[in-house]
Amino acid sequence: MRLLRSHRNEASLATLALVVLALGLFEVLQPGGRDVASLTGDVVTFNTLVRIGILTIVVVGLNVLMGYAGQVSLGQAAFYGLGAYVSGIFTTRAEVFGLPGGLEGAWWWPWLLMGVGMAFTGLFAYLVGRPILRLKGHYLAMATLGLGIMVYILFRENFGFRTSTVNLTGGFDGLFDIPRLRLGSWELWPITRYYFLVWLAALASIAVALNLVHSRVGRALRAIHGSEVAAEAMAVDTAEFKVRALVFSAMLASLAGSLYAHFQAAVSPGPFSFIGSLELVVMAAVGGLRNVWGAPLGVALILAIEEFLRAKGHELFAGIGSEAEPVVFGIILVLIMIFLPEGLTDGLRRLPRLWQRRSGTPAASSEVTS
Amino acid sequence: MSVDAEVQQFLRKRRPAHQARGQQIAWAGVTLALLAAILYLGSQKNFGPLQYAQLVLDGLRGGTIYALIALGFVTVFNVTGIINFAQGGFVMLGAMLAVTINDWGALAQWSPGPRLAAAVLAAVLATTLIGVLVERLTIYPARNAEPLTLIIITVGVYIVMQGVALIVWGTDAYSLPAFTTLAMRDRTFRLGTVIVKAQSFWIWGVTGVTMAVLYYFFEHTMWGRALRACSVNRLAARLMGIRPDRMSMLAFGLAAAMGAIGGIVLAPATRPVYDMGLSLGLKGFVAAIMGGLVNPPAAVVGGILLGIIENVGAGVTRAGIKDIFSFIILIWVLLFRPQGLFGRQQTVEKV
Numbered sequence: 001m002r003l004l005r006s007h008r009n010e011a012s013l014a015t016l017a018l019v020v021l022a023l024g025l026f027e028v029l030q031p032g033g034r035d036v037a038s039l040t041g042d043v044v045t046f047n048t049l050v051r052i053g054i055l056t057i058v059v060v061g062l063n064v065l066m067g068y069a070g071q072v073s074l075g076q077a078a079f080y081g082l083g084a085y086v087s088g089i090f091t092t093r094a095e096v097f098g099l100p101g102g103l104e105g106a107w108w109w110p111w112l113l114m115g116v117g118m119a120f121t122g123l124f125a126y127l128v129g130r131p132i133l134r135l136k137g138h139y140l141a142m143a144t145l146g147l148g149i150m151v152y153i154l155f156r157e158n159f160g161f162r163t164s165t166v167n168l169t170g171g172f173d174g175l176f177d178i179p180r181l182r183l184g185s186w187e188l189w190p191i192t193r194y195y196f197l198v199w200l201a202a203l204a205s206i207a208v209a210l211n212l213v214h215s216r217v218g219r220a221l222r223a224i225h226g227s228e229v230a231a232e233a234m235a236v237d238t239a240e241f242k243v244r245a246l247v248f249s250a251m252l253a254s255l256a257g258s259l260y261a262h263f264q265a266a267v268s269p270g271p272f273s274f275i276g277s278l279e280l281v282v283m284a285a286v287g288g289l290r291n292v293w294g295a296p297l298g299v300a301l302i303l304a305i306e307e308f309l310r311a312k313g314h315e316l317f318a319g320i321g322s323e324a325e326p327v328v329f330g331i332i333l334v335l336i337m338i339f340l341p342e343g344l345t346d347g348l349r350r351l352p353r354l355w356q357r358r359s360g361t362p363a364a365s366s367e368v369t370s
Numbered sequence: 371m372s373v374d375a376e377v378q379q380f381l382r383k384r385r386p387a388h389q390a391r392g393q394q395i396a397w398a399g400v401t402l403a404l405l406a407a408i409l410y411l412g413s414q415k416n417f418g419p420l421q422y423a424q425l426v427l428d429g430l431r432g433g434t435i436y437a438l439i440a441l442g443f444v445t446v447f448n449v450t451g452i453i454n455f456a457q458g459g460f461v462m463l464g465a466m467l468a469v470t471i472n473d474w475g476a477l478a479q480w481s482p483g484p485r486l487a488a489a490v491l492a493a494v495l496a497t498t499l500i501g502v503l504v505e506r507l508t509i510y511p512a513r514n515a516e517p518l519t520l521i522i523i524t525v526g527v528y529i530v531m532q533g534v535a536l537i538v539w540g541t542d543a544y545s546l547p548a549f550t551t552l553a554m555r556d557r558t559f560r561l562g563t564v565i566v567k568a569q570s571f572w573i574w575g576v577t578g579v580t581m582a583v584l585y586y587f588f589e590h591t592m593w594g595r596a597l598r599a600c601s602v603n604r605l606a607a608r609l610m611g612i613r614p615d616r617m618s619m620l621a622f623g624l625a626a627a628m629g630a631i632g633g634i635v636l637a638p639a640t641r642p643v644y645d646m647g648l649s650l651g652l653k654g655f656v657a658a659i660m661g662g663l664v665n666p667p668a669a670v671v672g673g674i675l676l677g678i679i680e681n682v683g684a685g686v687t688r689a690g691i692k693d694i695f696s697f698i699i700l701i702w703v704l705l706f707r708p709q710g711l712f713g714r715q716q717t718v719e720k721v
Contacts, residue, residue: 072518131705137517138453142659143704146697149652153697157690274648278525285522326533333526338512341519 003207005214012293013207020199023049028192043311044304046191050263052300053198057205057256059284059295061249066281067289068213069245070225071133072141075148076280079121079250081155081272083257086117088175088267089168096166107182114258118251125250129243136228148277155269174268181262198259202296205252209292212248221245286336288343297344305332411686424564425685426678431570431639432653433677434577438632439654440661440669441584442625447663448601449614449621451517455524456504457629458651459531460497464630465642466535468493469544482552494630501626505619513615528647535644543641546634556638569639576635580628581670588666597621601664649693653680656700662710672711 004010027036027046037045062076089096090113094103103109132143154160158171169175180189181197188194212218220241223231228238261267270276279302287298309325317324340347412422439457446454471477472489480488508523515523548556550568557568588594599607600617608614632650633642640646653676660672676696684692703711 066518132701135704135708138521138663139704139708141518141521142453142655143701145652146656146700146704150694150697150701153691153694157688157694160688160691274652282522282525285518323533323537326529326536330526330529330533333529334508334523337515337519337523337526338508341512341515 004210006210009210009214013203013210016206016296017203020053020203024192024195024199027195041311043308045307046195048303048307050191050195050198052296052303053195053202054256054260054263055280055283055299055303056202056296057259058253058280059287059299060202060205060209060292061252062280062284063287063289063292063295064209064213064221065245065249066284067291067294068218068225069221069242071242071245072137072281073144073246073249073277074141074274074281075144075146075151075277076249076253077272077274077276078148078151079125079253080257080260080276080280081151081269082121082124082250083114083117083254084261084267084272085155085169085175085257086120086254087113087258087261088178090116091178091261092175093167096168104179107184110179110181110258110262114255117258118254121254121257122247122251125247126243129246130239133239133242133246145274145277148272149274152269152273152276155272169269172269174266174270175261176266178261178265178267180265194263198263201255201259205255206292206296209295213292217241217244282333286333286343288345288347290342291345294343294345297348301344305329408682408686415686417686420563421685422682425682427564427566427570429678429681430674431573431677432681433657433674434573435632435636435650435673436653436657436677437670437673438577438580438628439650440657440673441581441666442628443655443658444661444663444666444669445597445628446621446625447658449597450509450618452509452520452524453517453655454622454625455521455651456527456531457625457654458647458649459528460501460626460629460647461633461636461650461654462535462642462644462647463500463531463633464493464497465546465633465637465646466539466544466644467496467630468634468637469546469642470539472546482547486547486549486552490634493634494627497630498623498627501629502619502623504626505622509618509622510615513618528651532645532647539644541644543643544637545641546637548638549635567639569635573635573639576631580631584624584628584666593620653696656696659700660703660711662713665710665713668710668712675711 002010004013023036026039035046036049037043058076058080062073065071065073087110090099091104091110095101128147132140132147135143155169156172158167158169161168163171180187181194182188188197213221220231220236223234223236224238224241231238260271283298283302284295285298286301287294287296306325306329309328313324313328336344415421439461442457442460443454446452446457468489471492472486474489477485477488504527508527509520512520512523545554547553548567548569549572550557559566559568586594588598596607596612597617597620599610599612600614604614607617632654633646636642654673657673657676658669660676661668661670663669676699679699680692680695683695707713
C-alpha cells in the first residue's frame with residue numbers, strides 16, 4: 001500500500017514535509033535565540049507560513065478544477081467563506097438555531113462543524129455546479145464571478161436580515177471570539193501547534209489531489225479539458241465529472257475556511273470578496289495550473305511578495321510607503337503572466353533543459369554530445 | 371467553426387414548436403410574478419407612482435453609464451476576444467484626471483466654462499492614450515496566450531491602475547462641477563415630488579452623441595469597417611491587408627475613451643474615488659452580457675435595463691443589497707439566454 005502513485009511525487013511530498021517540519025521545529029526550539037521570521041529579516045513571519053498552508057489547501061482544489069478539469073472559477077472565495085462562516089457562526093452563536101448552549105464549549109463541536117461545513121459547501125457546489133458547469137470559457141468564468149459576489153454580499157448583508165433581529169454574520173464587522181481548536185483539553189494553540197495542524201491538512205490535500213489526478217478520474221478530467229465531445233464519445237460522463245471536480249475543490253476550500261476561522265479567531269467578509277477570489281486564481285495561475293505542486297509554490301510566492309512589499313515597501317519607495325504595494329504586485333503579476341504563462345512550475349521544469357544538464361531522462365543528451 | 375461545435379450542432383435536436391410556446395407562457399408568468407413581488411414590496415413602503423418614477427429615472431441615469439461602459443467591453447471583446455477587466459479603471463481614470471486638470475493651478479485664471487471643457491477633453495485624450503499603452507505593453511506581448519492568462523493580465527492592469535490612483539489621489543472623494551451651473555450645486559427640475567438633476571440630461575445627451583459618433587465610425591469610416599472586419603473574421607481581415615494587432619490597439623483606445631467619457635459625465639453626479647472602477651466595470655460587464663457580449667445596441671439596452679432593475683429592486687428592498695440584483699441577472703442570463711436577451715438562438719455555440 002503506497003501513499004502516492006508516483007515515486008517522484010512521493011519524493012517531492014517527503015521533501016515538502018521535511019521543510020515544513022524543519023521550519024516548525026526551528027520556531028519551537030529557536031536555536032541561538034533566532035526564530036523563523038529572523039531568517040528572512042522579519043519579512044516572512046511564522047504567521048505567514050500558517051497562512052500559506054491554509055491557502056495552499058484552497059489553491060490545490062482550484063488547481064484540480066482549473067488546471068485538470070479546465071473549468072474556470074472566479075468565485076472560489078465563496079466556498080472558502082462558506083467554510084469559515086459555518087465554523088464561525090455555529091461556534092459563537094449556536095443558540096440562534098435553537099441548539100443547546102453547551103455545545104459551544106464542547107471540544108469536538110468545532111471539529112464536527114468542519115465536517116458539516118465541508119458537506120454543506122460540497123452540496124451547495126453540487127447544486128449550483130449542475131446548471132453552471134454547462135457553460136464554458138468566458139461565460140463560466142463570469143457565472144462563477146457573479147455567484148462569488150452574491151455569496152459575498154449575503155455575508156456582508158447578514159443574509160438580508162437586520163442585525164438587530166437575527167445576527168448571523170455580523171455584517172461588515174464580522175464575527176469575533178471564535179474559539180481555538182482543542183483535542184480534549186489539549187489546545188491547538190499557540191501558533192506553533194496550529195502550524196502543524198494546518199500543514200498536516202495541506203500535505204494531506206496535496207496527496208489526495210495528486211492521487212486524484214493520476215487516477216481514472218484525473219484522466220477523465222484531462223480528457224474533458226482536451227475536448228468535451230471527444231471525452232463524451234469515450235463514454236466519460238462529462239457533466240458528472242465536472243461537477244465532481246467542483247465539489248472536490250469546494251470542499252477543500254471549505255476545510256481551509258474553517259481552519260482560517262479558528263486561526264484568526266474572527267471572520268469578516270473582506271477576504272471572501274471578488275478580490276479574494278481573484279487572488280486565489282492568481283496564486284493558482286502563478287504557480288502553474290497543470291501541476292498540483294503549483295499550488296504551494298504560487299501561494300508561497302504571492303504571499304512572500306505581499307509580505308515583502310508590506311515590510312520593505314516604505315524603504316524602497318520613499319515617501320509612498322505601503323500604498324505602492326498594489327502597484328508593484330500588479331506589475332509582477334502582469335510580468336509573470338506575459339513571460340511565464342504556464343506558471344512557475346513550468347518555468348522551473350524548463351530550467352534544467354536550459355542548462356542542458358539533466359541525467360536520467362532521454363531528453364538530456366549532454367553526455368552524448370560532449 | 372471547430373470540430374466540437376460542428377459535432378454538437380449535428381447532435382442537437384430541433385425543439386418542437388409546442389415547447390417554444392410553453393416557454394413563452396413560462397416567461398410571461400415569471401415576469402408577472404416578479405412585477406407582483408415588486409409592487410407588493412413597494413406597497414409595504416407606501417410607494418406611489420411618483421416614487422416608482424423617481425426610482426426608474428435614477429436607474430436610467432446609472433444605466434446609461436453602464437451602457438457606455440458595456441460598449442467598451444463589447445468593442446474590445448469583438449476585436450480581440452478578451453474580456454477587459456481594466457475597463458472600470460478607464461472610467462475611474464477619466465473622472466479623476468478631469469477633476470485634477472480642472473483644479474490645476476495653471477488654468478486658474480481661465481473662466482470656468484472653457485476650463486471644464488478643456489479638462490474633459492484632455493482627460494478623455496489622456497485616458498485613450500493610456501488605453502493604447504496598456505494594449506501595447508501588456509496585451510500585445512501576450513497575444514498568443516490562453517484567454518484565462520489574458521483575463522488575469524487585464525486584472526493585473528486594473529490593480530496597477532487602482533494602485534497608482536491610490537498613490538496619486540489617496541482615498542479622498544473628489545468632485546467635479548456640474549456641467550450646467552459650473553458649480554458644485556446642480557440645477558434640479560421638479561415634477562411633483564420627482565426630482566431630476568440637470569446633470570442627468572448631460573449624461574443622456576453625451577451618451578447619445580457618443581453612440582451616434584460610434585455608429586458613424588463603425589458604419590461609415592475605413593477604420594471602423596476594418597475593426598468590424600476583424601471581429602467577423604480575423605484571418606480573412608488579415609488577408610485583406612488589415613493588421614489585427616493594430617485593430618486591437620485601436621479597440622483598446624476606443625474602449626478607454628468610452629470609459630473615460632462615462633466616468634467624466636458621472637463625476638458631478640457622484641463623487642469620484644480611486645476604487646470606483648471595480649463596481650462600475652462589473653456592472654458594465656453584466657450589461658454587455660445581457661446584450662450577448664457581441665452586439666453593441668443590445669449592450670446599450672442591457673445597460674439601461676440593468677440600471678432600472680437594480681435601482682427599483684434596491685428601492686423596494688434595501689440599498690445594501692443593490693449589487694445582488696445585477697449578479698442574479700448575470701447568472702440568469704448566462705444560464706437561460708447566453709446569446710443575450712435579444713439574440714437569436716444560432717449564436718449559442720459561443721457557450
